Amino acid sequence: MEIAIPQPVERENYLNKEYGVWSWLLTTDHKRIALLYLVSITFFFFIGGFFALLIRLELLTPAGDLVQADTYNKLFTMHGMVMVFFFLIPSIPAVLGNFLVPMMIGAKDLAFPRINLLSWYLYIIGGVFMLHCMLTGGVDTGWTFYAPFSTNFSNTKIVEAGIGIFIAGFSSILTGLNFVVTIHRMRAPGMTWSRLPLFIWAHYATSIIQLLGTPVIAVTIVLVACERALHLGIFDPKLGGDPVLFQHLFWFYSHPAVYIMILPSMGVVTEIIACFSRKRIFGYSFVAFSSIAIAVFGFLVWAHHMFVAGISVYSALVFSFLSYAVALPSAIKVFNWTATLYKGSIRYDAPMLYAFGFLGLFTIGGLTGLFLAALGINVHVTDTYFVVAHFHYIMVGGAVMGYLGGMHFWWPKISGKLYPEGWARLAALIVFIGFNLTFFPQFVLGYLGMPRRYYDYSHMPEFQVLNVLSTAGATVLGVGYLLPMVYFLWSMRYGKPASDNPWNAAGLEWKTTSPPPTFNFDEEPVVTWEAYNYEELDAPPHTQEVPVAR
C-alpha cells in the first residue's frame, strides 16, 4: 500500500509524463487523445460559430445586403456541415467519452488505443479536406445534400466535402467500436452492468448508433459522388432515378445522428444532477434503458423529415406514430432527473447551472418536437424557422449545454486545475439567456411561415423584428461561448490546483489523482458499491446521528 503524499509537487501524471510534440501526436493514451480532440473540435466550433454570426448579421435586415446570395448559401451549408460532422458528433463522445469511459469503468485505457489514435487522425484528415473545401470555394447544397440539386445542378465542391465527411465518419465508427468493446470487455472487477454510471449507458447507446448508422451516410455520399461523376441515374429522375430515395438514405443516418449528439449529453447531465443533489439517480434502470430505447427507436423515425417530400399518406402515419414512440424515453429521462432533485441536497455550482439550463432547453426542444411529429402541423412548419429553432434547442441548447456542463464538471480532473467559479456561473447564465433570445423568436417566425435558408426576405419585411431579436441574442450567445474558453485557458496557468475529488463525487474517475496517471489507477480498482453511492460518501465519519432530510 502506497502512502499518499499530500500535494506532491510533481506527481507523475498523463500530462507531465512526457513532453514534446511527438509525445502528443503519437500518444495512445485515451486522455491525451481526448485533449487532441478537444483542441480540434474547439477549432471547428469557432469556425462554425463564425459562420453562424455572419448568417445572423445578414438576417438583421430584410434585404440581402451583407453578402451575396451564393455566399450566404455557402455560409449556412458550411455552418451545418462543420457543426454537425466536425463538432457536435465528436464533441462529447470523443472528448469527454474518450477521457472518461475507461476511467469510469476502472480500465487502463480503451480496448484499442491505437485505433483510438487512428480515429483522431481520420478526423483530422477529414477536417483538412473540409477546410480546404471551405477555403477554395465551399459547398452550397445545405448540409443535407438534397438530390438532384447536389448531384446534377450545384457547381460547388460537393465531392471534396463529401470525402471529408466520409473520412470523418470512419473516425466516428472507430470511436463507437472502441467504446462498445471497452464497455463489454474491460470493466473492473465488480463493475457490473447495473453498477455502470449512466454516462456509460448513454455512451454505449451512442456507440451502437455510430456503428450501425454511419456506414449508411458513407454509402450515401459515395452514391452522390458516383451520380455526379458517372450519371448512374440513382437519384436523377431523367435517368429513371428517384430524388426521394436520396432523402431516405440521408435521413436514415442523419436522424439517428441527432441522438449521437444528445444521448452523451444526457449522460453528462445525469452525472451532474446526481452529484450536485447528492443522490442516486431516481429510477436508474429506466434512465439506462431509455438510452437504449432511444438508440433503437431512433432508427425507425427517419421519414418524419419527409412528410411533405412526396411519401405516401400511410407511411407518413407510421413514421409520425413512431416519432411519438421515440419521444417517450426522452420524457421518462426528464421526469427521472426532476424526481432525483426531490429531497436532495442541492448545490448550485457551475456544472449544475449548466445542467439546469440543459433541462430547460431540452424540455422546450423536446416538446416542440411533438409539434413537428404531428402530421397536420408538420406540413405548415417543416422547412421553416420553426424547425431551425427546434433542432437548435436540441442540438445546441441540449447537446452543447451538456457538453459545457461536462467540461466544467470534469475540468479539475482533466487539467488538475480549478476554474474561477464566479465567471463560470456568469457564463452559464449568459449562454442560457443568449440562447433563448436567439432561438425562441424563431419559433414564432416559423409559425408565421418564414422559410429556412432565405438570405433575403425583402418580400416579407414583417419578419424583421423577430430577426433583430434573434441576431441580438446570437451576439450574447457568442460572448457566453467565448468566456469558458478564456477562463479554462487561464486556469491552466493560474488556476488553483484541484484536489482528486473536488466535488466529492461518486464514480471511479474521482478515485484517482487529478490529473490521473497514464494508466489511470495505481492499482486496479475493485468495485463493491452501486453507482451514485452518495449516501456513503456523505456519511459523517464518526456518527450517524445527523438528521436525514425532512
Add this chain to the structure above:
Amino acid sequence: MLNNFPLWPDQASTMAHRVDALYIFLLVVTGMMALLVCTCVIFFAARFRHRPGVRAEQIEGSIPLEITWSAIPLLVFMVIFAWGAVVYFKERTPPADATEVYVVAKQWMWKVEHAEGQREINELHVPVGRDVKLIMTSQDVIHSFYIPAFRIKQDVLPGRYTVEWFRATKPGVYHLFCAEYCGTQHSGMVGDIVVMEPAQYEAWINGGTTGPLSTTGEKMFAELGCATCHRTDTQGRGPNLLGVFGKPVQLEDGRTVTADENYLRECILDPGAKRVKGFQPIMPTFQGLVSEEQVNALVAYIKKISTADQSDGAKTSASKAISQATDRAQPNQAQPNQAQPNGSQVQ
C-alpha cells in the same frame, strides 16, 4: 419596422383553422408539461438546496411513478398523433371536383397554368370558396410550394407530379414561398397568391387567353403524331385513350396501376417503364422533346377525353376530337368501357 409586426399568420383557407386549432391545443398541452417540469425543478432546487448538516434522502425509484409518467404522456401523444393524422388526411385528399391548376417549378420561378388557359408567373389567382387542386412538377431540382396563410406545403419534384389542394376563405394577397432549398435565388422564388371574389375571378380568368389547356394538348396530340397509334378504335398500335383516366390498367409485367396524372406523365416520358399489357414496346420516349408545360397540356387533354367519354357514352365529342386529330378518319366507333384492347386484338 414596428408597425408591421405580426405574431400570428393570416388564416385564409379552410385548412388554416384546422391546423391552428391543433396548434393551440399543442401549445396548451406542452405549455402545461413545460410548466409542470419547470415548477418541479425550481421548487425542488429551492426547497432542497444544500444546508449544512442536512443530508439528502436516498430514493431508489418507484415503478408506479414510472408507469404513471410513461402512460399519461403516451396517452396525450396518441391524442396528438390521431388529431394530427386526421388533419393531414384532409390536407392530402383533394376533393374530386376541385378546379385543377398546373404548376411547373424551375430555378427560380413558379409557372402556373389554369385549365382555362390563363398563364401566370410567380402569381396564382384563385376564387374564394372554391376547391383548387394544384398539380405540380419541377423542371430541375426539388422545390416546395408553400402558402403560410393556407397552412399548406408540398414538395415539387422533378420527374413526377405531386398534388396539394386548398379552399381559400378570405380575399387578399398572400405569400407564396419556395420552402425547399433550391440554389442561388431560393429566397427569390417567392410570389403572391391572389384570392378574389368569384365574380372578379371569372372576369380575370376569361380575359385574354389562348384557349383552354386541353385545347393546347389536343393540338399537340395531333402535331406529335400521337393519334396515329392511339386511335379511337381497337386497331391502334397503342392503347385507346378514351376513358382511360382514373381507371385501372393492366401492365405487361402483371401489375395493375391506376391511370392517374403521374402514370400518364410517365408513359409519355418513359413509355417502356409501365407498358400496357398486350402492346409492343414501340412508343418512342418524348423526354426532352416536350416541355413540362406541354406534358401538362397533353395530360389535361387525355383527362378531358376520359371524363367526356365517361359522361356521354360511346360516340362523344371527345372521340370526335381524336378522330379529327387523326389524319385519317376512323370508321369504327370507340367502344365504351374498353379503354384498352386485349392482346388478341393487337396485330
